[in-house]
Amino acid sequence: MNDSSNSKLGSSDKLLLAALHLIAEKGYNGVTTLEIATAAGLSEKTLFRHFGTKQKLLEAAFDRYHYAEEMKKLFAEKLVWDLERDLLLVCTTYHEIMNRNRKMIQISLKEDEGQLPGFRARTQKHPQQLLEILTNYFIEMSEKGKIVTTNPELHAFTFIMMHFGAFMNDLDAQKSYPGITLAPFVQESIQLFARALRP
Amino acid sequence: MNDSSNSKLGSSDKLLLAALHLIAEKGYNGVTTLEIATAAGLSEKTLFRHFGTKQKLLEAAFDRYHYAEEMKKLFAEKLVWDLERDLLLVCTTYHEIMNRNRKMIQISLKEDEGQLPGFRARTQKHPQQLLEILTNYFIEMSEKGKIVTTNPELHAFTFIMMHFGAFMNDLDAQKSYPGITLAPFVQESIQLFARALRP
DNA sequence: AAAAAGACTGTCAGTACTTACTGTCATGCG
DNA sequence: CGCATGACAGTAAGTACTGACAGTCTTTTT
Numbered sequence: 295m296n297d298s299s300n301s302k303l304g305s306s307d308k309l310l311l312a313a314l315h316l317i318a319e320k321g322y323n324g325v326t327t328l329e330i331a332t333a334a335g336l337s338e339k340t341l342f343r344h345f346g347t348k349q350k351l352l353e354a355a356f357d358r359y360h361y362a363e364e365m366k367k368l369f370a371e372k373l374v375w376d377l378e379r380d381l382l383l384v385c386t387t388y389h390e391i392m393n394r395n396r397k398m399i400q401i402s403l404k405e406d407e408g409q410l411p412g413f414r415a416r417t418q419k420h421p422q423q424l425l426e427i428l429t430n431y432f433i434e435m436s437e438k439g440k441i442v443t444t445n446p447e448l449h450a451f452t453f454i455m456m457h458f459g460a461f462m463n464d465l466d467a468q469k470s471y472p473g474i475t476l477a478p479f480v481q482e483s484i485q486l487f488a489r490a491l492r493p
Numbered sequence: 494m495n496d497s498s499n500s501k502l503g504s505s506d507k508l509l510l511a512a513l514h515l516i517a518e519k520g521y522n523g524v525t526t527l528e529i530a531t532a533a534g535l536s537e538k539t540l541f542r543h544f545g546t547k548q549k550l551l552e553a554a555f556d557r558y559h560y561a562e563e564m565k566k567l568f569a570e571k572l573v574w575d576l577e578r579d580l581l582l583v584c585t586t587y588h589e590i591m592n593r594n595r596k597m598i599q600i601s602l603k604e605d606e607g608q609l610p611g612f613r614a615r616t617q618k619h620p621q622q623l624l625e626i627l628t629n630y631f632i633e634m635s636e637k638g639k640i641v642t643t644n645p646e647l648h649a650f651t652f653i654m655m656h657f658g659a660f661m662n663d664l665d666a667q668k669s670y671p672g673i674t675l676a677p678f679v680q681e682s683i684q685l686f687a688r689a690l691r692p
Numbered sequence: 693a694a695a696a697a698g699a700c701t702g703t704c705a706g707t708a709c710t711t712a713c714t715g716t717c718a719t720g721c722g
Numbered sequence: 723c724g725c726a727t728g729a730c731a732g733t734a735a736g737t738a739c740t741g742a743c744a745g746t747c748t749t750t751t752t
Contacts, residue, residue: 305726305727319605320605321520321522321523321603321604321605323520323522323523324520324522324604324605326710326711326712327711327712327713328711328712336727336728337727337728337729338712338713339713339714339727339728339729339730340726340727340728342712342713342714343726343727346713347712347713348712348713403602403603404520404602404603405520405523406518406519406520406523407666407667414665414667418667418669421669421670422669422670425670445677445681447673448673448677448678448681449681449685451670451673451678452655452678452681452682452685454658455654455655455656455658455659455662455678456651456654456655456658457654457658458658458661458662459653459654459655459656459657459658459659459661460654460658462657462658462661463654463657466613467606468606468613468617470617470620470621471620471621471624471650474646474647474650478644478647479647479650479651479654482644482647482648482651483651485689486648486651486685486686486689487685487689489688489689489690490684490685490686490688490689491688504700504701525736525737525738526737526738526739527737527738535701535702536701536702536703537738537739538701538702538703538739538740539700539701539702541738541739541740542700542701545739546738546739547738547739
């Protein structure tokens with residue numbers, strides 16, 4: 295259940311995962327190096343031997359575990375120009391990536407930019423790419439006559455905001471809206487767009 | 494420009510505002526009592542004379558500046574059963590309230606529940622109420638034959654998630670999507686729903 | 693009007709605790 | 723042997739919080 299219980303990992307990875315987990319939960323200033331080391335099942339001394347400072351530990355964790363593949367590759371050859379199918383692909387891919395970077399996103403939210411140079415830029419890279427891709431998709435779908443869209447970028451933005459909102463709502467352990475799960479929401483959001491954009 | 498530059502405020506309010514502002518920006522553990530007092534233009538000693546402890550200062554700030562009026566009152570007698578008009582009212586009211594509680598929401602996001610008992614519950618109160626109101630609204634509109642909705646609660650949730658996402662995106666000073674402003678987005682989101690739910 | 697009282701604040705010195713980080717030496721392990 | 727680690731002690735800095743005293747300004751009293 296706990297990240298650090300995996301005994302197959304090397305010491306560095308145990309520390310990185312424990313750091314990521316605890317900092318995401320309690321914030322950088324809310325966790326001590328002793329806490330992190332203990333959670334990793336190691337001594338504090340080992341932590342400093344590996345990473346020198348607490349800052350470098352966090353930076354190393356970000357570098358090691360931030361998923362950074364290009365969004366465009368994820369959609370290459372996969373779009374079939376059927377609105378509902380393609381939107382489902384976009385949705386699932388979006389939520390998958392956001393969930394993979396969940397801890398990093400939580401950290402970026404909690405800490406201010408001054409102390410985490412460049413971290414926020416990285417967490418925002420995927421959403422920005424996706425907006426571009428989805429905008430172009432709407433434009434092309436419109437040219438094919440399969441949908442009507444007056445403002446493709448705004449439509450793409452709206453679609454992404456829906457799912458960004460749902461993701462952020464889910465990020466919080468103590469959810470704002472219990473009783474609503476992701477899958478039906480995804481389905482509904484797609485049908486909504488399909489009906490609204492239908493020629 | 495700065496909160497604490499308003500010389501008409503009493504010392505307590507200067508401290509509360511400075512605390513709210515700084516804690517929202519750098520987190521509870523990221524700010525010192527000396528910093529807060531200095532930002533308020535007062536001495537650290539005065540801070541402790543007024544509030545005793547740092548915790549109580551934050552709690553007092555939350556109590557004093559959290560906007561807590563019942564959502565239902567805000568919509569009483571104001572809904573006219575015209576979808577586009579009513580959704581616009583819901584949108585603007587939602588964004589207004591969320592913005593009014595912006596600092597409190599930022600703090601709730603940064604700090605974990607263990608140290609801020611009950612804070613998160615208060616920031617989540619408005620969204621939950623709104624979901625209820627909007628769900629009932631969709632049900633009634635459906636009964637009036639003005640819209641078709643297969644799952645009113647999910648539709649309401651979807652609508653709110655769109656705007657929650659937009660708000661969260663805007664919360665960040667370093668926005669993910671520059672060049673997109675709120676007003677056109679609100680307009681588009683309403684038209685989207687109007688088209689999708691039209692009988 | 694003058695004096696006295698009271699409320700509020702600043703300065704400064706200081707305490708107690710936490711915490712990032714280091715040094716030294718011993719131990720286990722291939 | 724060589725390498726990684728742990729146990730332990732310790733340092734230096736930061737920080738929440740306190741106490742003592744003095745200054746200022748307003749209000750009250752004479």
